[in-house]
Amino acid sequence: MDDxxxxxxxxxxxxxxxxxxxxxxxxxxxxxxxxxxxxxxPNDPGKDPRFRKLVEAILFGxxxxxxxxxVLLGVxxxxxxxxxxxxxxxxxxxxxxxxxxxxxxxDEAWSSSSSTLEGNVTPxxxxxxxxxxxxxxxxxxxxxxxRPRRSAVWTPYYTAKAVxxxxxxxxxxxxxxxxxxxxxxxxxxxLGIVVFYNLYRMPLNFMYLFVFADRCGIIxxxxxxxxxxxxxxxxxxxxxxxxxxxxxxxxEIFLALHIVxxxxxxxxxxxxxxxxxxxxxxxxxxxxxxxxxxxxWLKSSTHAxxxxxxxxxxxxxxxxxxxxxxxxxxxxxxxxxxxxxWSPNEHIFISVPDLSRKHALQSHPFTIFSxxxxxxxxxxxxxxxxxxxxxxxxxxxxxxxxxxxLTYARTHSQTRIRLDGPYGSSHALDLLSSSSTAILxxxxxxxxxxxxxxxxxxxxxxxxxxxxxxxxxKVKLLWITHSPPHRLWIPExxxxxxxxxxxxxxxxxxxxxxxxxxxxxLVGEWVDAETSGKSGVVVSGPESLVRDARNTCAKKMWxxxxxxxxVEKFGW
Numbered sequence: 200m201d202d203x204x205x206x207x208x209x210x211x212x213x214x215x216x217x218x219x220x221x222x223x224x225x226x227x228x229x230x231x232x233x234x235x236x237x238x239x240x241p242n243d244p245g246k247d248p249r250f251r252k253l254v255e256a257i258l259f260g261x262x263x264x265x266x267x268x269x270v271l272l273g274v275x276x277x278x279x280x281x282x283x284x285x286x287x288x289x290x291x292x293x294x295x296x297x298x299x300x301x302x303x304x305x306d307e308a309w310s311s312s313s314s315t316l317e318g319n320v321t322p323x324x325x326x327x328x329x330x331x332x333x334x335x336x337x338x339x340x341x342x343x344x345x346r347p348r349r350s351a352v353w354t355p356y357y358t359a360k361a362v363x364x365x366x367x368x369x370x371x372x373x374x375x376x377x378x379x380x381x382x383x384x385x386x387x388x389x390l391g392i393v394v395f396y397n398l399y400r401m402p403l404n405f406m407y408l409f410v411f412a413d414r415c416g417i418i419x420x421x422x423x424x425x426x427x428x429x430x431x432x433x434x435x436x437x438x439x440x441x442x443x444x445x446x447x448x449x450x451e452i453f454l455a456l457h458i459v460x461x462x463x464x465x466x467x468x469x470x471x472x473x474x475x476x477x478x479x480x481x482x483x484x485x486x487x488x489x490x491x492x493x494x495x496w497l498k499s500s501t502h503a504x505x506x507x508x509x510x511x512x513x514x515x516x517x518x519x520x521x522x523x524x525x526x527x528x529x530x531x532x533x534x535x536x537x538x539x540x541w542s543p544n545e546h547i548f549i550s551v552p553d554l555s556r557k558h559a560l561q562s563h564p565f566t567i568f569s570x571x572x573x574x575x576x577x578x579x580x581x582x583x584x585x586x587x588x589x590x591x592x593x594x595x596x597x598x599x600x601x602x603x604x605l606t607y608a609r610t611h612s613q614t615r616i617r618l619d620g621p622y623g624s625s626h627a628l629d630l631l632s633s634s635s636t637a638i639l640x641x642x643x644x645x646x647x648x649x650x651x652x653x654x655x656x657x658x659x660x661x662x663x664x665x666x667x668x669x670x671x672x673k674v675k676l677l678w679i680t681h682s683p684p685h686r687l688w689i690p691e692x693x694x695x696x697x698x699x700x701x702x703x704x705x706x707x708x709x710x711x712x713x714x715x716x717x718x719x720x721l722v723g724e725w726v727d728a729e730t731s732g733k734s735g736v737v738v739s740g741p742e743s744l745v746r747d748a749r750n751t752c753a754k755k756m757w758x759x760x761x762x763x764x765x766v767e768k769f770g771w
Contacts, residue, residue, distance in 0.1 A: 208250060209250055209253050209254065209257075209409070210409075212254060212257065213257050213409070213413050214472060214473070215473075216257055216258060216261055216474075217261060217474055218258075218261040218262045218265055220258060220261070222251075222254055222255070222258065223254065224251070249406065252406075253406070253407070253409065253410060256401075256402075256407060256410040257410055257413060259400065260410065260413065260414045260417065261417070263396070263399065263400075264396060264414065264417050264418065264421060267392075267396050267418065267421050268421060270392065271425060285626075285629075286629060288633070289629040289630065289632065289633035290629075290633070291633075292633030292634070292733060293632050293633045293668055295732075296633070296635060296667075296668045296671045296672060296732070353759070354759070357756050357757065357758075357759050357760075358757060360756045361753045361754070361755075361756035361757035362380055362753075362757075363379065363380050363381035363384070364379055364380070364381065364749060364752060364753040364756060364764060365379065365380050365749075365750055365753040366378065366379045366380075366745075366746045366749050366750060366753075367380070368746070369742075376742050379749065393418060396414070396418055397411070397414055397415055397418060401414065416472070416475075420468065420472075420475040420478045420479070421478065423465075423468075423478045423479065423481070423482040424478055424481040424482050424485065426482070427481075427482040427485040427486055428485055429442065461486070465479050465482060465483055494548075494562075494619050497536065498535075498536050498619050498620060499536060499617060499618070499619050500536045500537045500538045500617070500618050501615060501616070501617050501618075502519045502521060502537070502588075502615070502616055502618065503519060503613065503614075503615055503616075504517055504518060504519040504613070504614055504615065504616045505517070505518045505519070505612055505613055506604075506607070506608035506611060506612055506613065506614060507608070507612070508605065508608050508609055509684065509687065509688065510684040510687055511682060511684035511685060513593055513594050513605065514591065514592065514593045514594070514605075514644075514685075514688070515590075515592045515593075515594075515601075515604055515605055515608045516589060516590075516591060516592075517549075517589065517590040517592060517604075517616070518587075518588065518589045519588045519589075519616065520585060520586060520587050520588060521538065521585070521586050521588075522584075522585055522586070523538070523539060523540045523572050523584050523585065523586050524538045524539055525539070526539050535621075536618070536620070536621075537586075537588070537618045537620060537621060540571065540572045540584075540586060541567060541571050541572075541586075541620070541621035542571050542621070542623070542625060542628075543570070543571045543628050543651040543652050543654070543655040544566070544567075544623055544624075544625075544627050544628055544648060544651055544652055544767065545566075545567055545571075545620065545621040545622060545623035546564055546565060546566045546567060546620065546621065546622055546623050547564070547565060547567060547618050547619060547620030547621055547622070548562035548563060548564050548618070548619035548620055548622075549562065549563055549565060549590065549616055549617070549618055549619075550562045550563075550616065550617040550619070551600075551604060551607075551614055551615075551616055551617075552615065552617065553607070553611070553614045553615065554600075554603050554604065554607055555603075558600070558603075561600065562617075562619055563600050563601075565590045565591075565592060565647075566590075566647045566648050566767075567588065567589075567590065567621070567647075567651060568589045568590055568591045568647040568650060568651070569587050569588055569589040569650075569651065570587075570650070570651050570654035570655070570658075571651055571654075571655065572584045572585065572586045572587075590647075591644055591646075591647045591688060592604060592605075593643075593644050626765055627648075627652060627737045627765045627767055628652055628655060628656075630735040630737065630763045630765050631652060631656055631674075631735045631737060632656065632668070632672075633733065633735065634672070634732070634733045634734055634735030634763065635671070635672060635673065635729055635731065635732025635733055635734070636672070636673045636674075636675065636725065636726075636728070636729040636732065636733075636734045636735070637656055637672055637673070637674045637675070637735050637737075638675050638676075638677075638722065638725050638726070638734060638735065638736045638737070639652060639653060639674075639675070639676045639677070639736075639737050639738075640676075640677045640679075640718065640722060640736065640737070640738040640739075640740070640744065640748045641676070641677070641678045641679070641738075641739055641740055642679045642739070642740020642741050642744040643679070643680060643681055643685060643740055643741065644688075645738075645739030645740035645744075645767075645768075646678055646688060646689060647739075648737070648739035648767045649676060649678070649737070649739060650689060650693075652737065653674065653676060653697055653702060654697070656669065656672070656674050657669065657674055657697055657700035657701055657702055658700065659700065669701075673701075673703070673729075674701060674702050674703070675702070675703045675704070675705070675725055676697075676702060676703070676704045676705070677704075677705050677706075677707075677716075677718065677721060677722070678704065678705070678706050679706075679707060679710065679715070679716060679718070679740065679744065680706070680709050680710070681709055681710050681711055682709050682711050683709050683712075685709070686706065686709075705721065718744060718747045718748060718751070719747050719748075719750075719751045722736065722747075722748055722751045722752070723751050723754070723755065726751075726752070726755045726760055726762055727755075727760075732761070733761040733762070733763065734755075734760065734761065734762045734763070735762075735763045735764075735765075736748060736752050736762065736763070736764045736765070737764075737765045737766075737767060738764070738765075738766055738767070739766070739767040739768055740768070742768075745766050745768060748764070749764055749766060752764040
């Protein structure tokens with residue numbers, strides 16, 4: 200019982216201490232703390248050596264953790280420099296393509312041949328049904344190295360690039376998908392920073408358990424603003440570094456729990472510890488600005504739409520159109536919604552209030568299937584171009600938004616939709632535009648990602664420099680479908696238009712009839728065919744397809760090939 204007073208005092212001190220707080224026994228603090236209790240009394244138990252040690256540990260933690268925010272800022276600046284350096288590099292590569300087209304400095308003339316091939320396929324069956332996955336899981340990345348195309352100076356760069364790009368196979372038991380080595384290392388490095396700040400100069404002693412818990416709590420609240428910035432769709436970090444993500448499974452449950460629990464957590468934290476209030480206030484401000492100012496006001500627009508159930512009876516084609524409204528560059532930088540157009544490969548969040556009352560509050564992410572309207576050369580005096588907007592929505596489960604929309608579309612051909620967006624990154628388009636050979640690999644509805652990119656890459660341009668860049672670039676598409684009706688997702692005349700503009704397309708027989716094609720061999724051949732420039736690969740589709748294409752590119756990087764790869768999909 201003799202320990203109770205000083206233990207109570209250390210608890211009170213921890214709740215009130217800030218990085219600038221002086222120890223209670225400091226002479227400068229005596230006048231400040233006079234009349235606040237026993238801490239200024241020379242005979243108080245607060246003078247117990249244990250009390251002094253814990254106070255010193257708490258104050259050190261408060262001051263030491265101020266550097267955590269500096270470290271976060273340094274990481275942000277590093278990724279910002281990397282992102283914008285990459286964009287400048289892509290622009291430089293695009294300029295090189297233009298110069299090569301002007302001077303004719305190409306090893307071989309570009310051919311605009313187009314074909315539809317069967318390719319090498321794996322027959323379906325009990326033993327070979329998943330041979331593509333099995334091969335990717337058992338074939339090592341680092342096979343016999345070929346002679347690198349670059350000098351030995353660049354060998355470490357291509358080796359590191361290949362290792363970071365490689366995506367390991369799923370866990371054998373739980374079948375959990377793993378990200379690339381680069382993402383895994385980033386997550387581990389982040390966890391390492393958190394562990395370091397929790398354990399640095401932290402005695403492994405039972406008496407310091409309270410100090411350890413205190414430091415963990417401070418790390419948590421220090422991460423709150425960053426957590427809310429990363430979770431918000433409208434935030435400066437995406438502009439600075441290109442970060443972007445969205446959720447797929449159980450989206451409605453995730454969203455509802457996310458909103459309710461985060462608000463409750465912020466409220467409890469506000470009343471729990473007064474030193475956390477600045478962090479809580481910043482987090483709450485980010486949430487309210489993102490949800491109320493942007494997503495429900497600036498980024499929101501309402502449109503009339505038509506619904507069509509496609510031949511496979513599992514896919515809905517949602518269409519709408521409107522005149523694009525022009526805005527000044529300053530206002531467009533601040534925010535723009537779908538009425539002002541969108542860029543290739545961007546996505547939106549859609550709400551269909553006619554489905555039910557709850558759907559008026561729900562929003563779901565989808566990649567925009569149609570080509571982006573041409574808004575790059577529009578001015579405020581122009582009447583603007585016309586936007587033709589389509590979404591390819593395939594029912595994914597027995598219940599949920601996509602299934603309910605499919606059921607609704609069978610009896611209704613028209614509805615009204617609310618769009619929140621557009622959102623997205625230009626990384627995939629920048630990569631392909633800066634490449635001598637642009638390769639797109641789409642699986643199933645992943646064609647919704649590929650088609651707008653193809654249209655942007657191949658559409659004839661009246662700008663001489665852009666036209667030269669397009670004429671000096673080879674564009675190839677591998678589209679893998681599951682069943683014959685999926686081939687009709689792109690009308691024949693639209694595909695023929697792309698082929699007339701120079702697209703080389705390979706569409707193997709549907710996998711339900713002929714099994715999975717040999718993606719690794721075909722993508723590898725296309726990369727090897729580029730003998731003088733850079734190959735850019737963008738892949739969108741099932742996880743096994745993504746892993747095959749990514750690891751093929753990683754293997755080519757290991758061999759010294761100049762290859763860039765971007766993956767467009769939900770989740771990792």
